Amino acid sequence: xxxxxxxxxxxNRLPRxxxxxxxxxxxxxxxxxxxxxxxxxxxxxxxxxxxxxNFGGFGQQGYGYNVEYLHSxxxxxxxxxxxxxxxxxxxxxxxQALANYADFERRGFFVxxxxxxxxxxxxxxxxxxEIRLMDELEEFLKTNEVDIAALTxxxxxxxxxxxxxxxxxxxxxxxxxxxDFNLPKDVTVENVHLAESLMKLSYRLSVKEKEQQEKxxx
Amino acid sequence: xxxxxxxxxxxNRLPRxxxxxxxxxxxxxxxxxxxxxxxxxxxxxxxxxxxxxNFGGFGQQGYGYNVEYLHSxxxxxxxxxxxxxxxxxxxxxxxQALANYADFERRGFFVxxxxxxxxxxxxxxxxxxEIRLMDELEEFLKTNEVDIAALTxxxxxxxxxxxxxxxxxxxxxxxxxxxDFNLPKDVTVENVHLAESLMKLSYRLSVKEKEQQEKxxx
Numbered sequence: 001x002x003x004x005x006x007x008x009x010x011x012n013r014l015p016r017x018x019x020x021x022x023x024x025x026x027x028x029x030x031x032x033x034x035x036x037x038x039x040x041x042x043x044x045x046x047x048x049x050x051x052x053x054n055f056g057g058f059g060q061q062g063y064g065y066n067v068e069y070l071h072s073x074x075x076x077x078x079x080x081x082x083x084x085x086x087x088x089x090x091x092x093x094x095x096q097a098l099a100n101y102a103d104f105e106r107r108g109f110f111v112x113x114x115x116x117x118x119x120x121x122x123x124x125x126x127x128x129x130e131i132r133l134m135d136e137l138e139e140f141l142k143t144n145e146v147d148i149a150a151l152t153x154x155x156x157x158x159x160x161x162x163x164x165x166x167x168x169x170x171x172x173x174x175x176x177x178x179x180d181f182n183l184p185k186d187v188t189v190e191n192v193h194l195a196e197s198l199m200k201l202s203y204r205l206s207v208k209e210k211e212q213q214e215k216x217x218x
Numbered sequence: 219x220x221x222x223x224x225x226x227x228x229x230n231r232l233p234r235x236x237x238x239x240x241x242x243x244x245x246x247x248x249x250x251x252x253x254x255x256x257x258x259x260x261x262x263x264x265x266x267x268x269x270x271x272n273f274g275g276f277g278q279q280g281y282g283y284n285v286e287y288l289h290s291x292x293x294x295x296x297x298x299x300x301x302x303x304x305x306x307x308x309x310x311x312x313x314q315a316l317a318n319y320a321d322f323e324r325r326g327f328f329v330x331x332x333x334x335x336x337x338x339x340x341x342x343x344x345x346x347x348e349i350r351l352m353d354e355l356e357e358f359l360k361t362n363e364v365d366i367a368a369l370t371x372x373x374x375x376x377x378x379x380x381x382x383x384x385x386x387x388x389x390x391x392x393x394x395x396x397x398d399f400n401l402p403k404d405v406t407v408e409n410v411h412l413a414e415s416l417m418k419l420s421y422r423l424s425v426k427e428k429e430q431q432e433k434x435x436x
Contacts, residue, residue, distance in 0.1 A: 011421060015414035019396060042398075078417045079424030093315030100311055103396075103413060108420075148419065172423045174416060178237060178321075180260075188426060190419035192412065195321060196233035198392060199296045201366065201408035202327075203229060205390045206297030208406060 010051050014078055016041065017051070021071035033064040083108045084172075085145055089161060090152035091116035091124075091131045094176055098150055099126040109148070113140060117157075134161075141168045148172040155179040162189075228269050232296055234259065235269070239289035251282040302327045302390075303363055307379060308370035309334035309342075309349050312394055316368055317344040327366070331358060335375075359386045366390040373397040380407075 020041055024032060038045035052058050055077055058070050075081060086104075088095045091114045098104070099111050114131045116122075121131045132140065140146075149170050151158050158177030165173060166187045173189045175181070178196075181189055238259055242250060256263035270276050273295055276288050293299060304322075306313045309332045316322070317329050332349045334340075339349045350358065358364075367388050369376050376395030383391060384405045391407045393399070396414075399407055 011418065014421065015411070015417040018417065019411075019414065023397075077421065079420035080417065082420075082424065084420060084423075093311050093318055097311030097315055098412075101412070104416065107413070107417070109416060147423065171426070172419055174419055179241075186426070188419060188422045190415055190422070192410070192415050193233070193237075194316075194319070194410065195325070196237065197408055197410050198322065198327060199233040199236065199298065199325070200229065201390055201392055201406060202297035202300075202302060203232065203295065204406045204408070205302075205365065206300065208389070208404070209297075 006054050010054055013043070013051055014074055017048075018071065018074045018078060018080075021067055021074065024067045025071055029067050031064045032067055037065070080107050083110060084147040086111045086148045086150060086174075087137075087140070087146050088114045088150045088152065089116075089134075089137070089165075090176075091118070091121050091126075092152060094152040095150070096126055098152065099129055102127075112144060112146065115140075138164070138168055141165075141170070146170060148174055150174040150176070152176045224272050228272055231261070231269055232292055235266075236289065236292045236296060236298075239285055239292065242285045243289055247285050249282045250285055255283070298325050300326060302365040304329045304366045304368060304392075305355075305358070305364050306332045306368045306370065307334075307352075307355070307383075308394075309336070309339050309344075310370060312370040313368070314344055316370065317347055320345075330362060330364065333358075356382070356386055359383075359388070364388060366392055368392040368394070370394045 020037065034045040034048045038048050041048070052065075052070075055073070058065055058073055086109050088098055088111060091099075095114060095116070099114055104111070111127075111129050114126060114129055115134050115137050116131055117134045119133060122133050124131045147170075149165050149172070151161060151173060153161060153176075155177045158175065158179055159181055162173055162175070162181045162183060166183045171187055173181070173183070173187060175189055175191045176194070178193055180191070183189065238255065252263040252266045256266050259266070270283075270288075273291070276283055276291055290299075304327050306316055306329060309317075313332060313334070317332055322329070329345075329347050332344060332347055333352050333355050334349055335352045337351060340351050342349045365388075367383050367390070369379060369391060371379060371394075373395045376393065376397055377399055380391055380393070380399045380401060384401045389405055391399070391401075391405060393407055393409045394412070396411055398409070401407065
């Protein structure tokens with residue numbers, strides 16, 4: 001069987017296509033040309049066609065894309081036609097923010113439990129989701145099918161918890177701690193490094209500031 | 219004057235170098251070879267040398283890098299030798315999480331105020347930072363120098379607030395709303411699209427699942 005390897009750059013763009021198509025759906029747009037989509041997304045039309053051709057195309061020359069169909073097909077590629085059971089580890093502000101984000105459910109991600117080391121939080125619940133003590137985590141994973149663990153822990157604790165999770169069979173980790181893990185290959189880790197994102201912003205601001213200063217000196 | 223254009227890929231890696239070097243500093247490591255650094259970071263040593271050569275190198279052949287010096291130089295490239303005044307717009311869980319993250323201060327990002335539309339939150343404060351009503355935003359920006367606004371708002375409100383901020387002189391936006399903005403070129407936007415990150419995780423999980431199924435069928 002021939003297998004096409006999809007580049008990381010294409011995969012990085014897919015969720016954005018999905019988001020734009022979702023916005024169009026909300027506005028009851030039925031059909032869109034790659035040109036129109038490209039203007040909205042600020043990506044060239046040929047880039048869009050190339051990206052989508054990786055998955056078979058979905059469009060007819062001169063006829064545009066059916067928004068609902070394309071949205072649903074990209075959703076399938078992204079694995080959004082399945083349901084994922086999620087646990088959140090760390091019930092601080094960030095963990096609570098994730099638990100409160102109802103949009104995740106709409107896309108098939110269901111938060112089943114929140115864990116924290118702080119006994120004072122135990123028994124509380126967020127949107128009906130109970131906060132449990134970390135001590136219960138192993139037992140919970142034995143009796144519940146969990147696909148993804150979101151880690152909103154300090155970096156000092158995150159590595160140990162991540163390797164425990166791997167040992168207990170978790171295959172997907174959504175990591176918010178500012179650290180990278182050494183985990184078996186069958187565990188998929190997606191990192192959200194907030195501090196690094198902020199540094200990219202400060203980099204770009206300081207480059208612009210330098211350019212401005214150089215202009216003024218000329 | 220010759221000007222070197224630094225590729226986006228290099229810039230994306232710089233905050234990670236900075237983080238790793240910071241971890242080494244905390245462990246009192248004085249010097250590190252590109253080989254050692256490469257093993258820790260899971261990047262090839264030649265990649266590291268190439269990346270750093272963009273900025274003049276910082277190392278001596280066969281002698282390795284001085285950790286403190288390299289950390290500080292990369293910090294300068296990232297604009298972390300300056301101080302940034304930050305406001306947070308949206309005092310929900312995510313806004314509170316950002317306000318509570320003391321590490322940002324260590325890197326020069328100082329949260330000066332938090333704004334929200336909810337009058338019930340006004341007068342409360344997070345780590346000594348007052349929550350103010352959105353109505354006060356324009357006046358606040360007239361009397362305070364603000365470099366960066368972090369937007370943790372629903373997407374329905376974010377675009378309007380972003381264009382107001384641009385109008386009122388804000389040059390840096392750290393956007394957490396699941397939407398892109400149409401702003402003047404002198405405004406720098408760095409996006410954190412959490413839902414898109416989660417979709418990348420589900421994509422990778424579903425690819426692995428398919429591979430697993432194919433293996434089992436062989």
